[in-house]
Amino acid sequence: MKVLVIGGGNMGLTYAEAIAKSRFLKDRDLLILDASKEKTEELRKKSHFAVYESLNDCVPIADVIFIAVKPYHAQALMEDLKPLVSEGQIFISLMAGVTIQALKNGLGRNKVVRAMPNLPAQVGKGLTSFTASDEVSRLELSTVENLLDTTGRSVRLDTENDVDASTGISGSGPAYIFYFMQSMLEAARKMGFSEHDSKVLVEQTFAGAVELFASSDLDPEAWMNRVASKGGTTRAALDSMEDNNVKALIQEAAYAAFNRAVELGKEYSDSDA
């Protein structure tokens, strides 16, 4: 089986590296292509995949094709791909918003998977949600799942609306965590801690809390109650967050990402990508 990754940026390269590391494929069976000359030169320095500059040379020989370009490049790319693709090939789009129907129309092919990864894939801790067109067989789905799992975990969802919703939670979610981290770092600096100490305080606090959360079935509220003593410091902080509606605002942000994913889907299907 040959796997081609189109787009060697954050996500495409992450996937290519993870598949290469997993030894799921033989080295020369993993192909990668990027439009930028600079990037292909960088990619050539890595030995574990075959780097291509022309779609003509790699698309016809691939069995599975990852599409990892920005959504606004989708239409132009699919126009170039359409004359080169063939029946039996499976397309896995990592693009936010672009719908299965837009992919089917754009590629003129039916075996399409729409996946939403997240950035922790770079360290093998990614979460990729996905859904597939009916034309992808069970056996093909298990190959797809194996490929996606090379970057962490995957969750198969029933509908594209679920994938849009998951974009608001796991796809964009790492950025919300970084936002929270940034706020804590700024508070630490304001309190007079050095850059180094601020980073240690914040990093270890996040890492520890995540590990605790993963270590049992306790929900976050139960953990909050274990940290907070009656009339103590944590309660003062939690009350402040409640008074300022922080929970509702975070939920609003997650919905903003979800809604934007739906909106992107409409933009790209309107343009008949």
Ligand SMILES: NC(=O)C1=CN([C@@H]2O[C@H](COP(=O)(O)OP(=O)(O)OC[C@H]3O[C@@H](n4cnc5c(N)ncnc54)[C@H](OP(=O)(O)O)[C@@H]3O)[C@@H](O)[C@H]2O)C=CC1
């Ligand atoms: N970053 C993230 O956390 C997440 C991203 N995604 C999705 O992943 C996709 C890729 O995002 P990301 O990796 O961040 O983007 P990047 O811009 O880092 O990477 C995309 C790469 O594709 C190249 N490219 C553009 N057009 C073509 C083409 N026609 N043929 C080949 N290569 C091309 C770009 O080159 P150039 O720079 O020259 O344009 C660039 O190197 C997006 O659709 C996004 O929605 C999904 C979940 C999370």
Ligand SMILES: O=C(O)[C@@H]1CCC=N1
């Ligand atoms: O911001 C974006 O559009 C992409 C999708 C999820 C994460 N990054």
